[in-house]
Amino acid sequence: MSALLRIEDLTVSFGTSAGRVRALNNVNITLEEGEVYCVVGESGSGKSTLALTVMGLLPHNAEVADGRIMYKDIDLLRSGPDQMRDLRGREIALVFQDAKSALNPLECIGPQLEEVILEHSDVSLRNANKMAQDMLHEMGLPDPKRIMGQYPFALSGGMCQRIMMAMALILRPKLLIADEPTSGLDVTLQAELLHRIRELVKDFNSSVLLITHDMGVVAAMAKKVGVIYAGNVVENAEVVPLFRRSQHPYTWSLLQALPRMDDPGKRIEPLPGSSPDMVNLPMECPFLPRCFKAQSQCRAEVKPKLVETERDHFVACYNPVIPVGELNAD
Numbered sequence: 001m002s003a004l005l006r007i008e009d010l011t012v013s014f015g016t017s018a019g020r021v022r023a024l025n026n027v028n029i030t031l032e033e034g035e036v037y038c039v040v041g042e043s044g045s046g047k048s049t050l051a052l053t054v055m056g057l058l059p060h061n062a063e064v065a066d067g068r069i070m071y072k073d074i075d076l077l078r079s080g081p082d083q084m085r086d087l088r089g090r091e092i093a094l095v096f097q098d099a100k101s102a103l104n105p106l107e108c109i110g111p112q113l114e115e116v117i118l119e120h121s122d123v124s125l126r127n128a129n130k131m132a133q134d135m136l137h138e139m140g141l142p143d144p145k146r147i148m149g150q151y152p153f154a155l156s157g158g159m160c161q162r163i164m165m166a167m168a169l170i171l172r173p174k175l176l177i178a179d180e181p182t183s184g185l186d187v188t189l190q191a192e193l194l195h196r197i198r199e200l201v202k203d204f205n206s207s208v209l210l211i212t213h214d215m216g217v218v219a220a221m222a223k224k225v226g227v228i229y230a231g232n233v234v235e236n237a238e239v240v241p242l243f244r245r246s247q248h249p250y251t252w253s254l255l256q257a258l259p260r261m262d263d264p265g266k267r268i269e270p271l272p273g274s275s276p277d278m279v280n281l282p283m284e285c286p287f288l289p290r291c292f293k294a295q296s297q298c299r300a301e302v303k304p305k306l307v308e309t310e311r312d313h314f315v316a317c318y319n320p321v322i323p324v325g326e327l328n329a330d
């Protein structure tokens with residue numbers, strides 16, 4: 001396996017009237033070919049900023065202070081707008097979190113889908129129309145012909161999400177970045193959409209950066225997981241070790257908040273406190289005020305760096321849930 005995407009030391013902030021919002025701080029993520037990497041974290045932790053930075057679609061008030069994003073051997077942060085547009089069309093696709101506003105409001109769905117198909121394959125308009133309808137049908141949209149003649153405003157958010165997914169999958173991208181693609185969909189549709197993503201990986205050896213706040217989606221999809229808190233990756237591991245031996249207290253809390261089929265009487269413990277102010281991030285660990293494992297070292301030192309505690313399992317914590325010495329006990 002070789003890395004398709006390497007995000008190295010990525011640091012991104014936004015200028016606002018309230019000060020600089022530190023959305024991503026020295027983020028490192030490596031995505032291999034043919035694997036699904038899930039980025040999980042609560043609202044405001046920087047997930048969409050990560051997706052937009054990779055795509056070269058950050059708003060004007062954003063500043064990339066540091067880092068590299070290597071796609072194959074191309075540094076995306078140093079690519080010109082033409083090269084980025086070309087890559088976005090041919091190899092990298094994004095399903096936006098806010099699908100409705102990502103579609104062109106002035107054009108019906110049909111022409112938007114056909115345009116994508118015609119740009120990337122040598123087919124007639126008639127065939128493109130048929131391919132578009134088939135894809136909408138596969139995404140579980142009823143009456144594709146009627147939807148093709150409608151404007152985005154006439155459709156629900158969930159429908160727009162599936163249309164965006166159809167648009168992304170038509171391209172058979174080498175890299176798919178999907179930002180909360182299933183939020184707001186009912187469970188059957190969610191399962192169908194996740195199935196389509198898995199097929200893309202299986203059939204075309206594509207890689208997927210899947211952004212979600214749902215640990216259930218992570219369990220169903222991920223090969224690897226990056227847990228992000230206040231713009232910092234705090235834990236990074238393959239999915240099974242992450243669920244079985246989560247080490248960062250934040251990851252542990254996220255998993256405690258999941259209902260369990262095997263333990264229906266279990267009390268669900270919500271995470272106390274609120275997410276930090278991203279303008280005034282502390283020097284010490286940003287999770288400190290909410291952490292049940294906090295100790296004096298956490299208050300005295302600058303935030304911990306990611307350290308490999310077992311093979312391919314990285315944690316940024318001075319006092320992990322499972323002490324490192326006990327990790328290899330099972």
Ligand SMILES: Nc1ncnc2c1ncn2[C@@H]1O[C@H](COP(=O)(O)OP(=O)(O)OP(=O)(O)O)[C@@H](O)[C@H]1O
Nearest residue numbers: 014016021023042043044045046047048049059278
């Ligand atoms: N254009 C912008 N201008 C100023 N601040 C922004 C902008 N976009 C995002 N932010 C801020 O950057 C931080 C990270 O936002 P981001 O949208 O990446 O979070 P997220 O993890 O995707 O959240 P959610 O789960 O709610 O989608 C937040 O504090 C947010 O308010």
Ligand SMILES: [Mg+2]
Nearest residue numbers: 047048049097
């Ligand atoms: Mg988001």
